[in-house]
Amino acid sequence: MPSTMTREALLAQAGDWFDTGHLQRDIARRVAWRTESDKGAPEPVLGAYLNDEIVPTLTRLGFVCEVLENPDPKGGPMLVARRIESEALPTLLSYGHGDVVSGQDKQWREGLSPWQLVAEGTGASERWYGRGTADNKGQHSINFSALQHVITARSGHLGYNITLLLEMGEEAGSPGLRALCERERDNGQGRLRADVFIASDGPRVHADKPTVFLGSRGLVNFSLRVHSRDRAYHSGNWGGVLTNPGIVLAHAIATMVDAHGKLLIDGLRPSAVSPSVRRALDGVEMGGGADDPQTNPAWGEPGLSTAERLVAWNTLEVLALGAGSAERPINAIPPAAVAHCQLRFVPGTPWQQLQDTVRAHLDAHGFTEVAVNVTAASPATRLDVDNPWVTWAVQSMAISTGKPVTVLPNLAGSLPNDVFADVLGLPTLWVPHSYPACSQHAPNEHLLASVAREGLCAMAGIFWDLGAPQGLPWHDSLPV
Numbered sequence: 001m002p003s004t005m006t007r008e009a010l011l012a013q014a015g016d017w018f019d020t021g022h023l024q025r026d027i028a029r030r031v032a033w034r035t036e037s038d039k040g041a042p043e044p045v046l047g048a049y050l051n052d053e054i055v056p057t058l059t060r061l062g063f064v065c066e067v068l069e070n071p072d073p074k075g076g077p078m079l080v081a082r083r084i085e086s087e088a089l090p091t092l093l094s095y096g097h098g099d100v101v102s103g104q105d106k107q108w109r110e111g112l113s114p115w116q117l118v119a120e121g122t123g124a125s126e127r128w129y130g131r132g133t134a135d136n137k138g139q140h141s142i143n144f145s146a147l148q149h150v151i152t153a154r155s156g157h158l159g160y161n162i163t164l165l166l167e168m169g170e171e172a173g174s175p176g177l178r179a180l181c182e183r184e185r186d187n188g189q190g191r192l193r194a195d196v197f198i199a200s201d202g203p204r205v206h207a208d209k210p211t212v213f214l215g216s217r218g219l220v221n222f223s224l225r226v227h228s229r230d231r232a233y234h235s236g237n238w239g240g241v242l243t244n245p246g247i248v249l250a251h252a253i254a255t256m257v258d259a260h261g262k263l264l265i266d267g268l269r270p271s272a273v274s275p276s277v278r279r280a281l282d283g284v285e286m287g288g289g290a291d292d293p294q295t296n297p298a299w300g301e302p303g304l305s306t307a308e309r310l311v312a313w314n315t316l317e318v319l320a321l322g323a324g325s326a327e328r329p330i331n332a333i334p335p336a337a338v339a340h341c342q343l344r345f346v347p348g349t350p351w352q353q354l355q356d357t358v359r360a361h362l363d364a365h366g367f368t369e370v371a372v373n374v375t376a377a378s379p380a381t382r383l384d385v386d387n388p389w390v391t392w393a394v395q396s397m398a399i400s401t402g403k404p405v406t407v408l409p410n411l412a413g414s415l416p417n418d419v420f421a422d423v424l425g426l427p428t429l430w431v432p433h434s435y436p437a438c439s440q441h442a443p444n445e446h447l448l449a450s451v452a453r454e455g456l457c458a459m460a461g462i463f464w465d466l467g468a469p470q471g472l473p474w475h476d477s478l479p480v
């Protein structure tokens with residue numbers, strides 16, 4: 001009797017369904033769509049993935065699907081799927097992306113291909129290889145399957161509405177996503193009106209640690225350039241009397257970040273790690289996986305843990321550095337030098353003023369000839385770790401997985417979360433089903449089967465618990 005099913009029976013059923021290969025078959029079919037979005041212009045396959053693969057699945061689950069044209073011609077179409085039980089009920093907004101990065105077909109290990117799911121290993125080491133298994137086809141497939149089980153268990157009545165937004169351009173920088181959300185917020189049609197946001201992308205902190213993260217660090221990419229003259233001059237004829245732009249630039253960078261990676265620009269440093277963030281990160285270990293690099297405890301801001309330096313602090317990186325020809329040096333003073341830099345930052349950083357802040361810093365240190373130019377930026381977002389939704393999600397996931405749940409105030413990397421947090425004004429929770437060594441964006445991308453199974457149960461628990469008639473944070477904000 002589906003309507004009298006218990007939460008335990010639901011999770012057991014979802015686990016059985018996983019064990020009989022159903023989820024793997026769904027993901028395999030989706031991996032076979034070559035939905036690369038980073039080729040410069042959107043291709044028809046992006047729309048086909050939505051229309052021919054996702055819309056039929058969601059229609060069966062009771063969603064009304066609209067494939068919308070991207071307001072930005074550089075981006076593929078977007079799917080808005082709505083499952084409305086009653087306008088009076090609260091609404092969950094979820095998100096995923098069906099596009100993937102370049103397949104890099106020739107670089108995969110022998111026997112693997114980006115466009116065919118290959119399962120290898122057993123137990124905790126079972127891996128499902130294929131482009132998008134981790135980022136993001138596997139993750140949205142897990143969530144659709146979890147939802148399907150809850151809808152069946154509840155005889156079609158969830159007790160809340162769900163809207164799904166699926167984009168096809170995340171790997172191309174989400175063109176049009178912000179514009180679409182702003183339009184839908186303002187046009188009075190209410191397509192994306194919701195009360196909470198829960199979605200899945202990115203990695204857990206560790207394969208066996210269920211994780212929820214609440215936002216992401218932001219980034220600003222910028223270049224520093226010193227143009228001393230239009231051509232190189234022989235160092236024997238002129239060395240000693242011509243300014244060397246490479247040396248000037250190296251010294252300029254040294255005023256911005258010290259020899260141990262500590263950020264030195266006052267206006268770009270966080271004031272402190274807040275007590276609630278510190279509490280959330282207490283005991284959280286980052287890295288240490290077989291494929292992870294060796295981290296340096298003495299790099300970055302002194303006095304912070306690894307997790308605090310990654311998640312709760314700002315870092316300035318030099319991504320690329322150039323003067324003269326590094327591959328084939330000649331005896332000449334180079335005419336110019338460039339450094340491509342990046343600031344990763346936490347919420348509260350005045351990143352909008354970065355160009356002016358860096359300019360003033362360089363001027364104050366006598367480097368007026370170093371030009372600063374911001375090339376790309378995305379904001380930082382973070383739901384307060386003390387928000388009642390966080391406590392609720394942690395409890396739900398702990399019951400479903402039987403494990404303690406790690407709360408990351410934000411991902412160290414970036415996601416288009418500002419669109420949901422700032423444009424749509426929603427509390428944002430991310431429940432990732434991947435893990436740090438998944439090789440996302442690289443050859444041999446894979447999903448760990450054990451994490452996928454646990455993620456399926458965690459999401460089924462979340463979709464189930466959201467239907468509780470009272471006690472959820474959204475009941476506090478709704479008219480009774």
Ligand SMILES: [Zn+2]
Nearest residue numbers: 135171440441
């Ligand atoms: Zn990605």
